[in-house]
Amino acid sequence: xxxxxIVDLFWQRDQSAIxxxxxxxxxxxxxxxxxxxxxxxxxxxxxxxxxFAAWNxxxxxxxxxxxxxLMKIVRNLxxxxxxxxxxxxxxxxxxxxxxxxxxxxPDGSLGVFEQMESGxxxxxxxxxxxxxxxxxxxxxxxxxxxxxxxxxxxxxxxxGESKVKSMLMRMRAKLAEAIRREGFYEE
Amino acid sequence: xxxxxxxxxxxxxxxGKIDDKYVAEAMECRSYATxxxxxxxILSLAACISLIAVFCLVGISNIADTLLDAYxxxxxxxxxxxxxxxxxxxxxxxxxxxxxLSAMQISTPTAELVCDGNVRxxxxxxxxxxxxxxxxxxDAKTLEKYLAKESASRVSPSDEYGDFRFxxxxxxxxxxxxYIEDNTGRLSVGSLSDYLPEVYPSSELADFIGSxxxxxxx
Numbered sequence: 001x002x003x004x005x006i007v008d009l010f011w012q013r014d015q016s017a018i019x020x021x022x023x024x025x026x027x028x029x030x031x032x033x034x035x036x037x038x039x040x041x042x043x044x045x046x047x048x049x050x051x052f053a054a055w056n057x058x059x060x061x062x063x064x065x066x067x068x069x070l071m072k073i074v075r076n077l078x079x080x081x082x083x084x085x086x087x088x089x090x091x092x093x094x095x096x097x098x099x100x101x102x103x104x105x106p107d108g109s110l111g112v113f114e115q116m117e118s119g120x121x122x123x124x125x126x127x128x129x130x131x132x133x134x135x136x137x138x139x140x141x142x143x144x145x146x147x148x149x150x151x152x153x154x155x156x157x158x159x160g161e162s163k164v165k166s167m168l169m170r171m172r173a174k175l176a177e178a179i180r181r182e183g184f185y186e187e
Numbered sequence: 188x189x190x191x192x193x194x195x196x197x198x199x200x201x202x203g204k205i206d207d208k209y210v211a212e213a214m215e216c217r218s219y220a221t222x223x224x225x226x227x228x229i230l231s232l233a234a235c236i237s238l239i240a241v242f243c244l245v246g247i248s249n250i251a252d253t254l255l256d257a258y259x260x261x262x263x264x265x266x267x268x269x270x271x272x273x274x275x276x277x278x279x280x281x282x283x284x285x286x287x288l289s290a291m292q293i294s295t296p297t298a299e300l301v302c303d304g305n306v307r308x309x310x311x312x313x314x315x316x317x318x319x320x321x322x323x324x325x326d327a328k329t330l331e332k333y334l335a336k337e338s339a340s341r342v343s344p345s346d347e348y349g350d351f352r353f354x355x356x357x358x359x360x361x362x363x364x365x366y367i368e369d370n371t372g373r374l375s376v377g378s379l380s381d382y383l384p385e386v387y388p389s390s391e392l393a394d395f396i397g398s399x400x401x402x403x404x405x
Contacts, residue, residue, distance in 0.1 A: 028214060068210035075203050083196075098195045105194050121197070122204035129209050141213035144202045156216050 003066035010058035017058075018051045025067050029074045035147035036078040036094055046081060050074040075145065094147055100168070101144065104176040121179070128178045132171070139164055140171050306330065326399060333392040 001020050009017035029050060033043035050073045063069035082094070129137050138157065142148040150168075154161045306327035322330060 063207065065207040065211040067214050068207035071210055071214065072203055072207075076200075079200070079203070094199070098192070098199065101195050101198050102191065104198060105191065119201070119204050121201040125202060126206050126209075129205060134212070137209060138213045138216045141205070141209050142216060144199070145205065145210060146213065 003063075006066055007058070007062060010055065011062070013059075018055065021051060021054070021066070021070060025070050028067070029070055032071060032146050033074050033078040035149075036075070037082055042081055043078070046074055046077045049077050053077070071146075097144060097147055100172060103172045104179060124178055124182045125175070128175050136167055136171060139167050143168055320399065322399065329395065330399075333395065 001024065006017055006020045006024070009020065026047060029047045030043050033046040034040065037043055037046065050070055053073050054070060061069070079094075129140065132140065135157065139153055139159075142153045142156065143150075148156070150161050150164050153159070154164045157164075159167075306322045306324075
């Protein structure tokens with residue numbers, strides 16, 4: 001079933017919309033959630049909450065990309081759950097990713113950082129992604145949005161692990177430069 | 188003031204707000220990889236067909252030369268002119284090399300691949316920018332000895348390879364693709380156009396090539 005048909009079902013308040021979403025995206029959603037929470041039960045719970053959140057939000061939202069829309073919800077829910085369980089935090093699947101992302105944040109004053117509006121930095125990241133070629137963009141998004149491991153990315157894209165690592169390293173440096181250039185961080 | 192950790196969390200959250208089209212694009216990454224593999228297969232097939240065509244041309248050319256020689260022996264030319272056939276293999280193979288490297292978006296001029304008899308080393312760290320150095324004749328001889336000695340040691344298809352690609356251009360249109368072990372810092376492994384590398388040189392050869400490249404970089 002096409003995304004727009006499933007969205008129509010959501011808008012018609014037809015509960016089969018959830019079933020169709022589950023068939024089409026359930027596995028990907030659970031996999032993305034699991035990459036963050038590292039617990040099969042928690043991941044399943046996040047996926048269920050995702051359908052519920054989509055059900056509540058849909059009469060207002062009409063997403064063009066249903067998969068991406070659901071994926072963003074499940075990612076947010078998984079991150080929130082992970083942060084609530086602060087004791088488990090160091091064991092979460094994103095600890096390594098946090099370490100890598102720290103390279104994108106220059107040292108210095110945080111004054112500008114604290115005044116940022118929500119989504120402002122996302123537009124910088126969107127511009128950065130726009131400038132990348134498709135392969136690099138996919139690698140970046142798989143790593144930092146989907147929280148895939150290096151091994152998973154190399155398998156999915158048929159690339160060597162060392163190549164993926166070096167691509168990510170260069171992209172982090174470019175992103176750090178873009179963030180600095182846009183004045184989000186004072187030196 | 189927020190801590191560094193809070194900034195990282197903020198950045199991670201903001202990545203979650205990227206455009207849906209990028210999220211959807213990455214969701215279908217397997218189909219992208221399949222398309223890429225198909226492209227490589229087509230490229231490989233085209234290369235094989237081109238090589239077969241080259242060998243056929245060379246074969247026909249040789250047969251023609253033999254017939255011409257036989258004819259000349261039977262009826263020598265009046266003015267005693269020596270007929271020289273052009274080095275067809277060199278010209279055609281250089282053309283192929285240029286095509287290969289153009290396909291890989293070579294950013295330095297392909298004029299490096301000329302048939303001037305100079306041995307060159309061509310390499311890249313990230314498949315975007317290619318570098319090359321001309322090897323001194325004494326070093327070229329050493330390089331040739333190493334490659335001849337080790338050409339029999341094939342690389343296992345399961346070996347991983349990374350960004351570092353490395354070729355030796357012999358100045359006669361031929362390229363060789365040794366495989367360098369990751370034992371000297373930035374030197375890692377090599378391949379040509381995503382094919383698996385062919386030769387697995389010893390650490391001595393890796394060190395030798397590394398020293399040539401580092402000398403050129405300095």
